[in-house]
Amino acid sequence: MPGSTSGQQVAVITGAASGIGRALAVRYARERVNVVIGSYPGDPHDPHETLRQVEAEGGTGLVVDVDVRDAGQVDELARRAHETFGRIDKVVANAGILRRAPLAELTDDAWDDMLSVDLTGVLRTFRSCSPYLGEGGAMVAVSSIAGGVYGWEDHAHYAAAKAGVLGICRSLAVELAPRGIRVNAVIPGLIETPQSSDPVNSLGPEGLERAGDDIPWGRVGRPEEVADVIWFLTSNDSRYVTGQELVVDGGLIVKMRA
Ligand code: NAD
Numbered sequence: 001m002p003g004s005t006s007g008q009q010v011a012v013i014t015g016a017a018s019g020i021g022r023a024l025a026v027r028y029a030r031e032r033v034n035v036v037i038g039s040y041p042g043d044p045h046d047p048h049e050t051l052r053q054v055e056a057e058g059g060t061g062l063v064v065d066v067d068v069r070d071a072g073q074v075d076e077l078a079r080r081a082h083e084t085f086g087r088i089d090k091v092v093a094n095a096g097i098l099r100r101a102p103l104a105e106l107t108d109d110a111w112d113d114m115l116s117v118d119l120t121g122v123l124r125t126f127r128s129c130s131p132y133l134g135e136g137g138a139m140v141a142v143s144s145i146a147g148g149v150y151g152w153e154d155h156a157h158y159a160a161a162k163a164g165v166l167g168i169c170r171s172l173a174v175e176l177a178p179r180g181i182r183v184n185a186v187i188p189g190l191i192e193t194p195q196s197s198d199p200v201n202s203l204g205p206e207g208l209e210r211a212g213d214d215i216p217w218g219r220v221g222r223p224e225e226v227a228d229v230i231w232f233l234t235s236n237d238s239r240y241v242t243g244q245e246l247v248v249d250g251g252l253i254v255k256m257r258a
Helices: 019-030 047-056 071-085 108-118 120-132 156-179 204-212 223-233
Strands: 010-013 034-039 061-065 090-093 138-142 182-188 245-248
Touching: 010 019, 010 071, 019 034, 019 047, 019 090, 019 223, 034 047, 034 071, 047 061, 061 071, 071 120, 090 120, 108 120, 108 156, 120 138, 120 156, 138 156, 138 223, 156 182, 182 223, 223 245
Parallel strands: 010 034, 010 090, 034 061, 090 138, 138 182, 182 245
Antiparallel strands: none
């Protein structure tokens, strides 16, 4: 099933209508990689704005609606990517939700919904796309310092999912190495996107501004700064890197606090 090894490469990104996913689609376009822009219909962001930015870079994109909670839709995302472009080379499981829920309010439904997007959604994306990948293929999951490094009060379900993502990546790195496919994770710190700008479930604009003062780099990150690292992890420059996590946080986690 793997596609041809010549011609233009193809990347599949989930959650590419906004934030880090959109910035990554633009980066791929700049690198002349065709992009499949996974878009969740329940999201207010317009995936065609991502497509417009991809085309403004001279790239080619395809918008595909996908809810990563639905295995059939994720299979269809991979099938359409392959049908349209004839190959898949890079897969980025970026889709995610963030909800605030103190333990007493963390119902089974809230837990299940979170894990279905942020954890099982990663597995579904890799499972559906990997049959199309050939030698040199690369997959990246987007974890978080919440769960990937730290705990975060009122976010046990999010942190559990983001910690679990690392286990998926390490295991698949071993399992898929014989096929020449690499699997890595990025661990973003605080990045200014629609998710972190939500004052109810995350820090909100003022919280982000304040948090910047405590980051050695002096500010929160930009989506492009994570996208560039994902580009690296899916490029030939990282060809001997697999099963690893790269923290992209402006020095946040290494700062000693007295
Ligand atoms: P974002 O909200 O702009 O992007 C998340 C994307 O996921 C959206 O486009 C949304 O439509 C999509 N999505 C949500 N539910 C979905 C579903 N059921 N099926 C398919 N897609 C769905 O925010 P972002 O910050 O760019 O988030 C991208 C990733 O980065 C997420 O996994 C997030 O948890 C992670 N992350 C973000 C930060 C940060 O500070 N912004 C930090 C650490 C990790």
